[in-house]
Amino acid sequence: MDFALSEEQELLQQTLRGFIENECPPSVVRESFDAEAGPDPGLWKGLVELGIAGLLVPEERGGAGLGLLEAALAAEELGHGAVPAPFLGHALACVALVAGGSDAQKRRWLPALASGEAVASVALAEPSPEGSDAWDPAHWRCRIEDGRLRGRKAWVPQAAGADLLVVALAGGRLALAETGAGGVGIAPLDGVDRTRRLDAVDLDAAPAEPLEGDALPRVRDAGLVLLAADAFGAAYRLVRMSAEYAQSRQQFGQPIAQFQGLKHQLADMALDVDPTRSLWWYAAHAFDHLPAEAERAAALAKAHITDRAVQVARGAVRAHGGLGFTWECDVQIWFKRTLFDRAWLGTPEVHRERAAALGGW
Amino acid sequence: MDLRYGEAYDRLREEVRDFARRSWPPRGDEARLDEREQQIRFRRRAIEAGYLSRSVPAECGGGGRAVDVLAETVIRQELIAADVPWRSPSPQGTDMLVPTLLEEGTPEQCRRYIPPTLVGEMIWCQGYSEPGSGSDLGSLQSRAELDGDHWVLNGQKIWTSSAREADMMFGLFRTEAEPRSRGLSYLLIDMRTPGIEVRPLTMMTGGIDFCEVWFDDVRIPAESMVGRRGEGWKVSKATLKHERMLIGDASYLERAFEDLLRLARETRRDGRPAIEHADVRQRLAEIEGFVATQTWASHRMLSAIAADRDMTVINEMMMAKLSLTNTMERIAELSLDLLAEGGLTAPTTDEGGMRQGWRTPGKWVSNYMMSLGLSIAGGTSNIQRNLIGERILGLPRDLRP
Numbered sequence: 001m002d003f004a005l006s007e008e009q010e011l012l013q014q015t016l017r018g019f020i021e022n023e024c025p026p027s028v029v030r031e032s033f034d035a036e037a038g039p040d041p042g043l044w045k046g047l048v049e050l051g052i053a054g055l056l057v058p059e060e061r062g063g064a065g066l067g068l069l070e071a072a073l074a075a076e077e078l079g080h081g082a083v084p085a086p087f088l089g090h091a092l093a094c095v096a097l098v099a100g101g102s103d104a105q106k107r108r109w110l111p112a113l114a115s116g117e118a119v120a121s122v123a124l125a126e127p128s129p130e131g132s133d134a135w136d137p138a139h140w141r142c143r144i145e146d147g148r149l150r151g152r153k154a155w156v157p158q159a160a161g162a163d164l165l166v167v168a169l170a171g172g173r174l175a176l177a178e179t180g181a182g183g184v185g186i187a188p189l190d191g192v193d194r195t196r197r198l199d200a201v202d203l204d205a206a207p208a209e210p211l212e213g214d215a216l217p218r219v220r221d222a223g224l225v226l227l228a229a230d231a232f233g234a235a236y237r238l239v240r241m242s243a244e245y246a247q248s249r250q251q252f253g254q255p256i257a258q259f260q261g262l263k264h265q266l267a268d269m270a271l272d273v274d275p276t277r278s279l280w281w282y283a284a285h286a287f288d289h290l291p292a293e294a295e296r297a298a299a300l301a302k303a304h305i306t307d308r309a310v311q312v313a314r315g316a317v318r319a320h321g322g323l324g325f326t327w328e329c330d331v332q333i334w335f336k337r338t339l340f341d342r343a344w345l346g347t348p349e350v351h352r353e354r355a356a357a358l359g360g361w
Numbered sequence: 362m363d364l365r366y367g368e369a370y371d372r373l374r375e376e377v378r379d380f381a382r383r384s385w386p387p388r389g390d391e392a393r394l395d396e397r398e399q400q401i402r403f404r405r406r407a408i409e410a411g412y413l414s415r416s417v418p419a420e421c422g423g424g425g426r427a428v429d430v431l432a433e434t435v436i437r438q439e440l441i442a443a444d445v446p447w448r449s450p451s452p453q454g455t456d457m458l459v460p461t462l463l464e465e466g467t468p469e470q471c472r473r474y475i476p477p478t479l480v481g482e483m484i485w486c487q488g489y490s491e492p493g494s495g496s497d498l499g500s501l502q503s504r505a506e507l508d509g510d511h512w513v514l515n516g517q518k519i520w521t522s523s524a525r526e527a528d529m530m531f532g533l534f535r536t537e538a539e540p541r542s543r544g545l546s547y548l549l550i551d552m553r554t555p556g557i558e559v560r561p562l563t564m565m566t567g568g569i570d571f572c573e574v575w576f577d578d579v580r581i582p583a584e585s586m587v588g589r590r591g592e593g594w595k596v597s598k599a600t601l602k603h604e605r606m607l608i609g610d611a612s613y614l615e616r617a618f619e620d621l622l623r624l625a626r627e628t629r630r631d632g633r634p635a636i637e638h639a640d641v642r643q644r645l646a647e648i649e650g651f652v653a654t655q656t657w658a659s660h661r662m663l664s665a666i667a668a669d670r671d672m673t674v675i676n677e678m679m680m681a682k683l684s685l686t687n688t689m690e691r692i693a694e695l696s697l698d699l700l701a702e703g704g705l706t707a708p709t710t711d712e713g714g715m716r717q718g719w720r721t722p723g724k725w726v727s728n729y730m731m732s733l734g735l736s737i738a739g740g741t742s743n744i745q746r747n748l749i750g751e752r753i754l755g756l757p758r759d760l761r762p
């Protein structure tokens with residue numbers, strides 16, 4: 001029994017961490033966060049050179065042929081650094097193509113996605129006036145007629161800048177649409193997490209072709225795990241930022257960390273976060289190797305970890321006092337990262353109910 | 362990453378299963394022995410086979426095998442599943458005293474105390490807490506003074522679990538003039554020595570497990586000390602090294618959660634099983650998030666220890682007690698809501714409260730209370746928070762005397 005990372009996996013993670021510390025320190029994150037335009041493509045290029053774009057693409061298609069665990073390790077680092085990069089949508093588009101693409105579709109797209117020559121994203125949710133779950137395929141209405149895609153999608157991560165969109169159709173099948181082929185209108189949404197911009201996508205007779213296989217369940221499960229890992233990375237960082245701040249900030253003539261009330265809040269935050277590393281590790285491993293357990297493990301991990309992460313992020317603001325409530329303080333950037341992770345693909349409530357149903361309760 | 366144990370362990374699993382089937386319940390003449398004697402015989406055979414006290418040296422009555430946490434986990438899983446009396450009749454003895462002696466005891470002490478403790482013939486209690494000294498053990502006042510070749514003990518211990526049944530106590534006593542923990546020594550005390558009085562305390566559940574233990578000029582032989590004079594604090598911490606063997610175990614929590622699921626299935630609310638109600642499902646799934654976290658965190662610790670690498674898991678091991686007791690408290694809270702008017706039932710602590718593995722309302726109420734006991738015993742939750750804050754987050758220590 002070996003529930004540990006291999007040397008290669010550790011190396012991958014360390015390499016990414018080193019790169020992010022150098023190339024994407026908080027000052028760079030902030031610049032991008034406050035900028036009108038989306039993230040700096042230079043940063044993504046650097047990440048692509050480290051192989052991040054092709055992690056999930058098979059070797060024979062020009063990728064690294066690695067599993068979701070490796071992608072989740074990357075997601076942890078991106079969350080830890082609040083890195084403004086189009087990783088989430090890109091990785092999920094790769095999952096969609098690998099799981100559901102025809103040979104021709106794979107040949108056409110996977111090498112380009114792996115090399116970073118093309119960037120992709122996924123358009124899943126639709127606004128639902130009835131207040132139903134926007135991520136529930138039962139409510140989607142996007143359709144293909146005569147090879148043309150019609151419908152509206154929202155909360156698409158970094159659609160602006162993407163070459164390819166994987167679009168979810170009514171009933172849950174997926175289709176490919178090129179953003180440059182006409183009929184794809186992209187409008188920025190005022191999203192909470194400015195490190196991962198969201199767009200609304202208007203599909204008005206966009207040329208599109210359906211994916212051959214039924215890949216949505218794999219895309220969803222992979223997404224749930226990546227969000228959990230991202231939230232873990234962000235929350236872990238917030239706990240450490242708060243502990244550091246508590247040691248430097250003086251009140252009543254001593255570091256505030258000396259006050260046990262605060263010390264215990266910080267300890268509880270660490271307790272909420274640190275052990276959950278193993279929960280997303282397991283969910284990622286199940287996705288790669290234990291198909292019977294994968295779906296439920298992903299649902300539980302996403303619900304639990306993103307829920308804890310948001311609570312921890314609130315604690316981080318409290319620990320920073322008035323400063324923590326300012327735009328100027330970096331805490332708000334990671335705070336918003338966790339809000340994204342919590343809501344995207346559905347709230348903890350939705351996934352807890354799925355876990356209940358899948359558990360036969 | 363590979364969650365399979367592999368062929369060697371799968372074979373071990375089969376062997377343990379087979380052993381359990383052959384060895385329990387007792388047959389023939391043994392079936393007529395009293396239960397305690399039956400259990401002692403079972404334990405003796407299991408130790409010989411290397412299934413209990415596996416890594417304790419053979420000359421101390423153990424299995425004499427190399428340390429192998431994976432083997433221990435596989436064995437424990439199978440013994441639990443087979444419902445044999447694998448649980449130590451004296452956890453204080455097997456889990457605390459034995460590792461301490463192995464680390465700090467003389468060969469004579471090991472030879473004398475370890476073998477009977479392992480099989481369950483010698484029951485131990487832990488005499489640390491005193492009325493004035495719980496979290497702050499360094500302040501304890503019970504004294505031992507050397508008089509010729511005897512230590513003479515005076516003072517009082519409190520909340521001492523199993524003191525009534527215990528044959529022996531390991532305890533901390535003040536022997537030196539040095540202040541606080543530097544003045545303490547670690548002593549082994551025969552509970553039948555004249556001058557010891559055990560007064561049972563009734564717990565809030567109505568059960569009796571812990572006691573006051575009074576010492577009035579109790580004379581014990583000078584060689585009853587483990588380690589040197591004034592080193593009692595260090596000796597009492599020696600067990601911590603061994604605790605890592607015990608901690609990577611989420612099975613306690615997993616079973617408690619299974620019981621809770623069963624309660625939710627069998628309890629009716631508004632004419633349907635409670636488990637069909639959305640709010641109950643939400644709370645169950647939230648709790649399962651904590652339980653699964655503990656399960657996989659313990660797998661991670663286990664494989665790190667087995668491979669003797671990645672000791673960052675030590676941090677998470679420090680968190681294990683508080684994670685466990687917090688989750689037990691969540692389970693307890695939901696159980697009380699499910700019980701509804703059943704929560705008006707007085708707690709029952711006797712094992713009769715468990716009918717064929719199913720808990721009666723009184724047993725649930727008792728369980729609800731016991732989750733608090735867990736959060737207090739062995740270092741309260743606040744003490745755990747101090748530990749996490751200081752050792753893991755590097756925050757300053759509390760001001761201490």
Ligand SMILES: Cc1cc2nc3c(=O)[nH]c(=O)nc-3n(C[C@H](O)[C@H](O)[C@H](O)COP(=O)(O)OP(=O)(O)OC[C@H]3O[C@@H](n4cnc5c(N)ncnc54)[C@H](O)[C@@H]3O)c2cc1C
Pocket residue numbers: 260486487488489490491493494495496497519520521522523571734735737738739740741742743744747759
């Ligand atoms: C079921 C059970 C079994 C037990 N079995 C044994 C046994 O076999 N042997 C034995 O020796 N003892 C035993 N104990 C005693 C147990 O170890 C002590 O009760 C425990 O260490 C707490 O000490 P205390 O009761 O004096 O509480 P106190 O130390 O007085 O604590 C009271 C409250 O103050 C808080 N507190 C104390 N110090 C701090 C601090 N520095 N920072 C923040 N908060 C603080 C505590 O968290 C707690 O909430 C048992 C207790 C229970 C409940």
